[in-house]
Amino acid sequence: xxxxxxxxxxxxxxxxxxxxxxxxxxxxxxxxxxxxxxxxxxxxxxxxxxxxxxxxxxxxxxxxxxxxxxxxxxxxxxxxxxxxxxxxxxxxxxxxxxxxxxxxxxxxxxxxxxxxxxxxxxxxxxxxxxxxxxxxxxxxxxxxxxxxxxxxxxxxxxxxxxxxxxxxxxxxxxxxxxxxxxxxxxxxxxxxxxxxxxxxxxxxxxxxxxxxxxxxxxxxxxxxxxxxxxxxxxxxxxxxxxxxxxxxxxxxxxxxxxxxxxxxxxxxxxxxxxxxxxxxxxxxxxxxxxxxxxxxxxxxxxxxxxxxxxxxxxxxxxxxxxxxxxxxxxxxxxxxxxxxxxxxxxxxxxxxxxxxxxxxxxxxxxxxxxxxxxxxxxxxxxxxxxxxxxxxxxxxxxxxxxxxxxxxxxxxxxxxxxxxxxxxxxxxxxxxxxxxxxxxxxxxxxxxxxxxxxxxxx
Amino acid sequence: xxxxxxxxxxxxxxxxxxxxxxxxxxxxxxxxxxxxxxxxxxxxxxxxxxxxxxxxxxxxxxxxxxxxxxxxxxxxxxxxxxxxxxxxxxxxxxxxxxxxxxxxxxxxxxxxxxxxxxxxxxxxxxxxxxxxxxxxxxxxxxxxxxxxxxxxxxxxxxxxxxxxxxxxxxxxxxxxxxxxxxxxxxxxxx
Numbered sequence: 001x002x003x004x005x006x007x008x009x010x011x012x013x014x015x016x017x018x019x020x021x022x023x024x025x026x027x028x029x030x031x032x033x034x035x036x037x038x039x040x041x042x043x044x045x046x047x048x049x050x051x052x053x054x055x056x057x058x059x060x061x062x063x064x065x066x067x068x069x070x071x072x073x074x075x076x077x078x079x080x081x082x083x084x085x086x087x088x089x090x091x092x093x094x095x096x097x098x099x100x101x102x103x104x105x106x107x108x109x110x111x112x113x114x115x116x117x118x119x120x121x122x123x124x125x126x127x128x129x130x131x132x133x134x135x136x137x138x139x140x141x142x143x144x145x146x147x148x149x150x151x152x153x154x155x156x157x158x159x160x161x162x163x164x165x166x167x168x169x170x171x172x173x174x175x176x177x178x179x180x181x182x183x184x185x186x187x188x189x190x191x192x193x194x195x196x197x198x199x200x201x202x203x204x205x206x207x208x209x210x211x212x213x214x215x216x217x218x219x220x221x222x223x224x225x226x227x228x229x230x231x232x233x234x235x236x237x238x239x240x241x242x243x244x245x246x247x248x249x250x251x252x253x254x255x256x257x258x259x260x261x262x263x264x265x266x267x268x269x270x271x272x273x274x275x276x277x278x279x280x281x282x283x284x285x286x287x288x289x290x291x292x293x294x295x296x297x298x299x300x301x302x303x304x305x306x307x308x309x310x311x312x313x314x315x316x317x318x319x320x321x322x323x324x325x326x327x328x329x330x331x332x333x334x335x336x337x338x339x340x341x342x343x344x345x346x347x348x349x350x351x352x353x354x355x356x357x358x359x360x361x362x363x364x365x366x367x368x369x370x371x372x373x374x375x376x377x378x379x380x381x382x383x384x385x386x387x388x389x390x391x392x393x394x395x396x397x398x399x400x401x402x403x404x405x406x407x408x409x410x411x412x413x414x415x416x417x418x419x420x421x422x423x424x425x426x427x428x429x430x431x432x433x434x435x436x437x438x439x440x441x442x443x444x445x446x447x448x449x450x451x452x453x454x455x456x457x458x
Numbered sequence: 459x460x461x462x463x464x465x466x467x468x469x470x471x472x473x474x475x476x477x478x479x480x481x482x483x484x485x486x487x488x489x490x491x492x493x494x495x496x497x498x499x500x501x502x503x504x505x506x507x508x509x510x511x512x513x514x515x516x517x518x519x520x521x522x523x524x525x526x527x528x529x530x531x532x533x534x535x536x537x538x539x540x541x542x543x544x545x546x547x548x549x550x551x552x553x554x555x556x557x558x559x560x561x562x563x564x565x566x567x568x569x570x571x572x573x574x575x576x577x578x579x580x581x582x583x584x585x586x587x588x589x590x591x592x593x594x595x596x597x598x599x600x601x602x603x604x605x606x607x608x609x610x611x612x613x614x615x616x617x618x619x620x621x622x623x624x625x626x627x628x629x630x631x632x633x634x635x636x637x638x639x640x641x642x643x644x645x646x647x648x
Binding site for chain 1: 482483484488491492493495496499500507511512513514516517518520521522524525527528531532536539540542543544583584587588589590592593596597599605608609610611
């Protein structure tokens with residue numbers, strides 16, 4: 001049953017990509033299938049729960065099948081099923097292979113095999129999983145509801161509405177865990193394992209669209225091996241999953257700004273929406289993308305696509321907001337809503353961020369490589385606005401995240417802990433973004449062209 | 459350079475039997491160039507990544523070490539794997555689960571009882587945490603000492619978990635032989 005559920009999720013994801021557009025490569029389709037499919041599945045579960053339909057294996061699978069039939073019809077009717085056909089031309093990279101590219105793909109495959117095995121083998125054991133995400137998913141599956149589950153009953157759990165409580169966590173991770181538990185899984189680890197596996201494929205796919213295959217493989221290897229992110233990718237926590245959605249969302253948005261192919265814009269919007277469906281702080285990436293798109297809209301004097309993007313990106317957040325209102329899923333206020341200046345707090349945040357950016361033990365060569373390529377690509381940025389929009393989204397996201405931390409009253413934790421643990425994990429989002437920037441900068445693309453010309457089969 | 463499959467396909471079919479359709483050939487020059495490039499790539503990855511940056515080295519060794527453990531313990535059950543990660547905390551909670559009915563309401567002692575000051579820490583993780591413990595005790599309900607007298611569920615306690623000898627004070631009867639770890643009904647059975 002679990003296998004059926006995962007296959008159905010992937011098929012729904014593939015149909016979603018087909019609905020968005022017919023010009024995705026199959027690498028991208030395969031990579032996006034699970035993240036997007038699981039987002040759709042969890043949204044369906046939230047809607048079922050909202051209308052008091054018990055969450056059972058039958059109801060969730062049935063909802064998945066109905067979505068599958070609906071998507072299949074819409075794709076067949078409006079997009080043409082031919083867009084999903086596999087053609088020999090899709091194997092061009094193999095026909096023009098070079099051994100460095102093959103070596104890098106083998107390394108990626110081997111490292112991911114080790115990581116996947118580790119993730120699936122060990123059950124959830126980290127504190128955040130057992131004291132929140134995994135347990136919430138497990139209990140929701142057994143109580144057959146998320147919003148009315150026993151752990152959210154104040155008569156039973158009186159501290160559930162306290163500031164920082166897990167009741168207000170965005171639902172993607174808990175719901176997806178509930179999904180696999182409903183389908184008979186013994187642990188929730190199939191979700192983080194599959195998410196990282198499909199992410200690596202999707203990241204390579206979007207990179208390949210924008211740069212040479214060897215550079216794409218190299219950047220994918222560096223991205224997936226960022227030490228701290230790799231270690232967290234096999235835990236049942238939310239951070240890496242948010243990084244997956246946020247980074248792919250920003251990458252697709254940046255890719256649209258370069259190519260103007262609309263399917264990339266809608267993929268970006270959906271992925272950024274999923275990022276907020278995964279963690280509430282995800283709003284910072286939607287905010288950053290919206291600011292950059294607004295500038296673009298003003299320059300082009302055309303606002304229609306900007307509105308589409310904003311609407312799609314905020315749709316999951318709207319569903320979550322309604323769900324929270326109906327279910328009474330709230331915590332005591334923790335945001336400082338007035339304007340204020342606290343130099344000490346601001347300084348602490350800046351110092352904390354800088355310490356994280358400079359920490360090569362956590363993120364490997366990610367940020368030094370990013371800084372190097374920003375400087376090296378400066379000429380092209382000034383001359384032809386190369387990757388300026390992407391850089392803008394990355395910088396704005398950092399600033400917005402700093403503002404979020406600044407405006408939260410951390411009554412349940414110290415600022416030091418927030419920077420040392422929460423911010424450290426939040427910075428995973430920037431790891432793929434920075435490698436995407438590096439690999440798609442003019443210099444890297446030009447270098448990639450030379451490598452392909454020199455090494456590839458002709 | 460762009461991976462636009464639709465365009466590539468169209469281009470190929472339009473041109474028919476043009477050089478684009480000719481099969482790429484593996485030549486001696488290609489092999490030599492590629493082997494040299496592979497040697498350079500391996501050297502650079504080794505020197506600039508694994509040697510120069512201990513984080514990558516740690517990550518790679520962590521994966522290798524875990525793969526060995528995965529292969530060595532491949533035949534273990536999920537329960538045993540939980541035990542490998544959580545140690546005595548999981549053994550203890552499993553014991554509570556096995557000794558109580560599914561509708562039990564269990565009073566779990568505080569953090570101080572699990573981790574008494576000045577004594578060896580035999581538990582790991584947060585077995586005193588309501589949600590943490592619920593993951594292993596569900597559908598049994600878990601009550602923690604700070605909730606006593608404050609919630610309707612705290613009035614429905616059926617069992618008291620004893621940890622490091624702490625918890626006997628919640629029973630309404632005397633226990634002649636006090637074991638350090640146990641689970642006992644809150645009221646003496648007639």
